[in-house]
Amino acid sequence: MTQPSPARQSAAVASSDFIEADRAEVDSALYTLLPPESEPPSVIHRAMRYSVFAGGKRIRPILCIESARIFSRPPRGVLPVACALEFIHTYSLIHDDLPALDNDDLRRGRPTNHKVFGEAMAILAGDALLTRAFEVLASAELSAERRAALVREVATAAGTVGGMVGGQVADLEAGGKPIDASMLEYIHRSKTAALIRASVVSGAIAGGAQSEDVERLRRFGENIGLAFQVVDDILDVEESSATLGKTAGKDASQQKATYPALYGLDKSRETARSFLERAHEALAPFAARAQRLHAFADYLVARRT
């Protein structure tokens, strides 16, 4: 492992106050970008808002905003793009929690969408958030060229070929079968890393990055997405139900493909650190401009390695 670069060193001591500030800005924009509860038919807007404001950490929007900031664009212009990514993430959680899929009653310590609004409304609320995401991307105050590129990037990341839905399908198919290393990587890469990567890339596009820089950030996004998912797997093994707010150990009980199940905890922690290191390396050309992204990457993985 190489010595940390100067940018890394300053990142290590950087304040992470910006995370809370970004989060507040994102929450406020999410609130504005969703139809009000008073808008008919009211129940679907209540259902959408219930899950969007159910305590999410806004990881994807923050990655988007901080990726854009490298190119000095004022975050305000990027905010709707950041919110669209959170809408897609939220839709995927609502549908994943449904009885026909993971059948989860709790998410972040609160009843899941279908437990509150019923299955029909949960299905439609997910559909509506996915749809609204693309409407928001296509309406952002950016050039038409960038708006079209954003829709394409995000739709591909959310789709079936190497994207989020493809990963979810592979995960369902793998359930209860012996775990295979290449399938595990496929699932992680598509189910989680693809949308995280698209969040970083979207920030770069919205911020006006040239294609070479977009590709650098794509590499960062891919690696931080993989690190994030490995850490998530580790957390699931370690944490108690009370701390996580969902039924922990559930992956194991459902025989889901996870890193710890295949490699054990120590090797999994090492893998997460290695993905993190590659993420940092991808940011090297941006030097101090990427300070916040370095810090946020550390923050994401520091949860448990």
Next chain:
Amino acid sequence: MTQPSPARQSAAVASSDFIEADRAEVDSALYTLLPPESEPPSVIHRAMRYSVFAGGKRIRPILCIESARIFSRPPRGVLPVACALEFIHTYSLIHDDLPALDNDDLRRGRPTNHKVFGEAMAILAGDALLTRAFEVLASAELSAERRAALVREVATAAGTVGGMVGGQVADLEAGGKPIDASMLEYIHRSKTAALIRASVVSGAIAGGAQSEDVERLRRFGENIGLAFQVVDDILDVEESSATLGKTAGKDASQQKATYPALYGLDKSRETARSFLERAHEALAPFAARAQRLHAFADYLVARRT
């Protein structure tokens, strides 16, 4: 009612061979635009293709293609846009048929998606078709300006505020309650007419129409969409289960809000004809260039008035 214009008269005698030709072209493009069944994860691509190729009449794609043709654009450039509309229509049918929603076992005489692939895969196949639709719109060989406008137009029509999901929610909410005229119109306008209108408008945008002509076609689309839904309600009352390939009379048994239930069959037929007439009128400025759209409008409503 005014005298039919010359364009109308020629439409009345026009061959409708173009409908079959359009349909064949759309089917071929749909085939190409979906990931192959061999692409992993295979099962989701099989599920997507199963419903897209389950005997749909391709009404929305044909409206899109023929709307574009008014502006003389070769249909080939418009085909992906037309297909995106069919993907969205198909996703809505898959989700509507789910046990938590309409709980239908048959659609066009064949088992519904969840009866063949299971509920989890049906939910994900719907999600994937919706996502793919926006990916295709954003990737069409058109200017970025038009691609972004198309995504926006279609997303709004598929959304919760006056769009398809909003109509579906209102329809669910209205079930079993006394039927109210303004709610019935809201449901028809949003659940069915919005996407049909967007199909016509998308064709105009893709074909390069100026905004005045786009608005004329929007009026055509809105009225033909409403006529279509009233006819659909009439058909449901009249036809037998065998002919329609779904459980006829189901709307009545579920106490769904329909025109015949509120106004009776005679008044409903009159309403459909009146919407049709307004649709024809909106096309008047295009004279003979709209001949096929006139003919297709008649074809759609002739099913039963």
